Amino acid sequence: MRVSERQTVLVVDDDPSIVELMRDFLENDGFEVATAGEAEEALARFRQLRPQCVLLDIMMPGQNGFDVCRKIRAESDVPVLFLSARGDDVDKIRGLGLGGDDYIVKTASPGEIVARVKAVLRRYQPSRSPAPPMLNYGRLRLDLASRDVFVGDRPVSLTPKEYELLRLLCEHPRQVFTYEQLLDRFWEGVGDKHTVRVHIARLREKIEADPDSPQILTNVWGVGYRLEAEL
């Protein structure tokens, strides 16, 4: 059904070596890993990707990890694990009741880190059916709550009809929708094929890398359109 069923973990640390270390451990275990080096980037990535879990450095230049955690918490219940250099900070983290779900000492073994992530995911996994309001399809991402749409990491702005159209197609990738079906659904059955075509064209203009040879929204001759699966 959906393309990437792999769980995404967002790792945030200003030290690239730590980031890469975590990436190695987690990717080896089959996780999709995204990274950020500072607070703003972290929030941007988070909103783009809606990862299943966040690993967050406490000490960072600019806003610290607590600020970021608070902002993430304002928008989501995603589990957040704090990264700390020493074990001393543990008490602070525990006490702060910031909604952090666990902490990891940076010197922990790969096995322990992965185990912590898995544990926290397991705990939250059951409640995955509130349907993470994120449709994720290759380079295409729709945030159903905020109605934000991203192609790669570039936000695109769609009109209501365009958005609804794209959303339907994203929810049923590779399924062909006939003109009739689309007209039924979005135009109360009245209207002609040309109308659909115009809207598809406008969508392609916005989301295709090369609108002249569409890779995402493809036409099925004489029938209708569908959303291609992406690499």
Place this chain on the structure above:
Amino acid sequence: MRVSERQTVLVVDDDPSIVELMRDFLENDGFEVATAGEAEEALARFRQLRPQCVLLDIMMPGQNGFDVCRKIRAESDVPVLFLSARGDDVDKIRGLGLGGDDYIVKTASPGEIVARVKAVLRRYQPSRSPAPPMLNYGRLRLDLASRDVFVGDRPVSLTPKEYELLRLLCEHPRQVFTYEQLLDRFWEGVGDKHTVRVHIARLREKIEADPDSPQILTNVWGVGYRLEAEL
């Protein structure tokens, strides 16, 4: 008033078997469970017991779950979780503009149901601490206890409707609220878009640096409004 230390959950469903199922799951996990079979009874029980959490069937004879939710919301901020038979209703609920905090599919596993309840309780009773009743959005700050609102360090005075509106948006940053959702929640479902628009306009007049190009309360064309998150 001597009350049990255990958390009370009120389960409302017209199907007794569902009610008993939920009761089993929750009592096994140490919750106190109260039940009701229809809307009137639900409200009565609610006022009697003031439970920490409410599980509410959407489809019920007489008033539906949304009505009950609205009435509960009128007197309390208790977390409300909707029960739905199928996953299909998700779209309607997802906006959560109705004051529901989450939803549960009735076929969910015991573990999932309990986890969902705990998650929502944890969110609303942040570890029994005084829980700074303060929503903080960059320059925008809402003191939920005193209903004071500040922009930067300048206090602004809002009318009740303005305050409630702003509060809802602040509690769900970046989430788009449709006119319908807002009318449902603040105008008992009657009224038209113009009403919402005027109130938004007045809010902008008070909290935006430049009301002519809003940075905080933004419009989503043909859909509704949302609160932009800070950088």
Place this chain on the structure above:
DNA sequence: GAGGGTTCTTATGGAATCCGGAACGAACGG
């Protein structure tokens, strides 16, 4: 309840945005 002030709703006009049909050339299939 009567007056005065505040808050809420509805109405209006103008600006911005979106929609959908028409037209025409290109692409496709037989």
Place this chain on the structure above:
DNA sequence: CCGTTCGTTCCGGATTCCATAAGAACCCTC
């Protein structure tokens, strides 16, 4: 090679948004 289908551009009409203002409902005080 011909008929159909597809893609694109363009433009009038419709919808939506916002500001303003005036009428209605509400709340307080006396």
